[in-house]
Amino acid sequence: MPIRKTTTTLADGRELIYFDDTAPYVGGTATRELRDSRDPAPVAVTGTMRYDVLTGEWVALASHRNSRTFLPAPDECPLCPTRPGRPATEIPADDYDVAVFENRFPSFALGAQPPSPEHVDGEALWPQRAAAGRCEVVCFTSDHDRGLAQLPVSRVRTVLAALVDRTRALSALPGIAQVYCFENRGEEIGVTLRHPHGQIYAYPALPARTEALLRQSRTHHRRTGRVLLRDVLDAERRAGTRMVIEAEHWSAYVPAAARWPVELHLAPHRDVPDLTELTDDELDELAALYRDILTRLDRYFDGVTALPYIAGWHQAPIGADRGLGRLHLQVFSLMRAPHRMKFLAGSESGMGAWISDTTPEAIAARFRAVAPDRGTP
Amino acid sequence: MPIRKTTTTLADGRELIYFDDTAPYVGGTATRELRDSRDPAPVAVTGTMRYDVLTGEWVALASHRNSRTFLPAPDECPLCPTRPGRPATEIPADDYDVAVFENRFPSFALGAQPPSPEHVDGEALWPQRAAAGRCEVVCFTSDHDRGLAQLPVSRVRTVLAALVDRTRALSALPGIAQVYCFENRGEEIGVTLRHPHGQIYAYPALPARTEALLRQSRTHHRRTGRVLLRDVLDAERRAGTRMVIEAEHWSAYVPAAARWPVELHLAPHRDVPDLTELTDDELDELAALYRDILTRLDRYFDGVTALPYIAGWHQAPIGADRGLGRLHLQVFSLMRAPHRMKFLAGSESGMGAWISDTTPEAIAARFRAVAPDRGTP
Structure with a gap:
C-alpha cells in the first residue's frame, strides 16, 4: 500500500502534513486548493516549565490553553476538511485520508523563549526553562463520525505510518527527550473536540512515568x-x-x-x-x-x-x-x-x-x- | 475547651469514637443509647497490594469497594445520627459533635491476610502483600448540610483534635508507614456521600508522592x-x-x-x-x-x-x-x-x-x- 506524504504550511506558519493511502489521493494534489485562506492568527509560544522540587518533576505552564476551542458544533469542527460554504478549518483541503498538523494551542513549542531569570524569583530551589517541544494533532479520518475502531484496517495502518513518520521527525528535533503518541477519546475524560484524532507530544524533559x-x-x-x-x-x-x-x-x-x-x-x-x-x-x-x-x-x-x-x-x-x-x-x-x-x-x-x-x-x-x-x- | 473522647464498638466490631466539645456532651454519654442495634454485616478484609514493577509503586486491589454506598438519599445518609423512625446509621447516637469510625469498605484493613503465593503467579517480578492498614471516616458534624467552612472555628478545632488523636493512634499500629488525613469534597471529584466528612488512611507502604x-x-x-x-x-x-x-x-x-x-x-x-x-x-x-x-x-x-x-x-x-x-x-x-x-x-x-x-x-x-x-x- 503506497502512502503519499505531502507537507504544507498553514497561513500562520504551522506545518500540515497529509498521509494519503487511496488513489486518487485526496490530500496534497496539485489540482486541489491546499492553501490556507484564513488570516494568520498569532500562535502562542509562551510556555515555560518549572521544576517541582517536592517531586523532581517538570510542570509545564500553558495558561494560553485555557481559551482553547471547546466542543464546537459539528459544522464548526476545526478538524473536518474545508468545505464550500463553511468556515475554513485547520485543513484547507476538501478531503483527506490522514492529516497531521501542529497544535494551535500547544503545551510545548520550539519557539518558546527561555524564561528570565533562570530560577523562579531567583531562588535556587526553583529552576525554570522554556517549554520547548512540539505538539501535533493527528486526524484519523475526514469523517467526523467514525472512530478508529470503525475504520478499515488499511486506514489504521496509515495512521500507524503517520505515527512512525512523526516519531522519526520529532525525535530528530533539538532538545527532545521523548515522543509520546496518544489518543484521548470521550468527553468523560475532557476531550474538547469530537472529531476522531490523536495527539503527539515531543517532550523536552522526561515525564514522571518514564523517569520511574x-x-x-x-x-x-x-x-x-x-x-x-x-x-x-x-x-x-x-x-x-x-x-x-x-x-x-x-x-x-x-x-x-x-x-x-x-x-x-x-x-x-x-x-x-x-x-x-x-x-x-x-x-x-x-x-x-x-x-x-x-x-x-x-x-x-x-x-x-x-x-x-x-x-x-x-x-x-x-x-x-x-x-x-x-x-x-x-x-x-x-x-x-x-x-x-x-x-x-x-x-x-x-x-x-x-x-x-x-x-x-x-x-x-x-x-x-x-x-x-x-x-x- | 475540654474535649471528651468516648470509644465504642459497632455491631460488626468496628471502632467508633466520639469527640464531643460542648456540654451537655451529645455523644458518648451513659444516658443515651450508644449500642449499634443493626445486624452485624461482614466486613471485607480481603485487600491485597501488588508491586508495580514498571513504576516501583504498590497498587492496592480493593474490588469489594466497587459495591460501596453511592449517593444515598438524604434520609438514608449513613453518617447522620440515628434518629427515631429512621433506619440505623453508622452512628447509633441521636446527635454528636465529631465522630470517627472505621470505614465499612476499607481499602486497607489490619485483618487482611497475606496473599499466597508471595509473588503473583509465582513470578519474582511481582511481589504481593496484604493491604494491612486502616481506613477511618471522620464526620465533621451531625448536620448533613453544613460544610467545614460553615462550622464555628471551635468545631474545626475539635476536628483537628480528632485528627491529632487518630494520627497518634494509627501511627502506633503495627506496620504502618504513613498516616494521611484528607477530605474529598464535591460530586465532581467522585464523592459518594454528601455528609461533610474527611477520611484517614494509614498506609502500610509509602505512597508515591512521599517516596518522591x-x-x-x-x-x-x-x-x-x-x-x-x-x-x-x-x-x-x-x-x-x-x-x-x-x-x-x-x-x-x-x-x-x-x-x-x-x-x-x-x-x-x-x-x-x-x-x-x-x-x-x-x-x-x-x-x-x-x-x-x-x-x-x-x-x-x-x-x-x-x-x-x-x-x-x-x-x-x-x-x-x-x-x-x-x-x-x-x-x-x-x-x-x-x-x-x-x-x-x-x-x-x-x-x-x-x-x-x-x-x-x-x-x-x-x-x-x-x-x-x-x-x-
Missing part, C-alpha cells in the same frame, strides 16, 4: 543484566493468567499490577525501542490488533458503545537511556462500571497511592469474553 | 545539610510573590510549581513532623486559618459556592526517614474555570507529565483577592 520506568529498569539491569520490559513480557506469557491476545509479532495482556479499572498493554515480541524500528510485517499485524483491541473496548461494558479511553505509546527515551526502553502501548479507561467513572481523589491525586476497584485477572477475563466475532470485517 | 518527596529531601539534605521543606517555606516567604497568608505560626502560599488549577499549601513556621507535635497555640491558629482557606475556596470562582476540593495533610513518614518529613497541608481543586473541570488525560494520566492551564502567581493573586471580609464570624 528508567529507575526500575536500571535497577533490574544492574541486578540481572536484562531489560525489564522484556522480562515482564516473558513473565506475562509464561503465566498466561492475564494474557488476552498472543499473535505472531505481538502480545496483549493486562499488567500484573494494573491500576486502572480497564487496562491493557500491547508489546512486540521482538525488542524494539520505538515505532520507527518496527518492520512492515509488525506494523501490518499491529493495525489489525489495534483495531481488535479498540473493538473490545466498545464491548467492555454492557450498554457503553463508546468507552472513554486513553491509548498511549510508551517509546524509548532519546539519548543515553534508550537501551533501557522498550516499545509498548498502554490502553486504559477511567470508567469503573457502566457510565460511572473512577475519580482520582485524595489517595490517588494527593498521595499517588492507587486503589483499584477490580483485579487485573477480572479485567483480562472480560477482555477475552468480548473478543470480536470471527469474520467481523 | 523523600528522594528529593535526601538529595537536598546530602547537598546542604538542611530540610527541603523548611527551605521551601523560607524561600516562599522571602520571595513573597505567591504568599497568601502569613500568620504568627503558619504561612499559606501557592507552591512555585503548582500543578493543579487551584492549589495552596499551608505550613507551620516551626519544624514539626506531624499533627501530633503541634502546640495548642499552633492548633488554635490553624483552626481559624483552615476555615479562612476553605472560605476562600468557595469564593474562588464566581458563581461556584461550593468548590470541589481535596485537602490532605502530608505528615512525616513513620520510621527511619521521619527527620526528612515536615508537616504541610495541600489543598487543591481540579476545577479550572467555573463548573469546568480539568481532566487528567493522556499526558498526565499516561505519562505523569503535568500541563497547568494557569500560573502559580495568578492562583495566589486570586486567593488574596477573595480573602474573607474582616469581621466575618
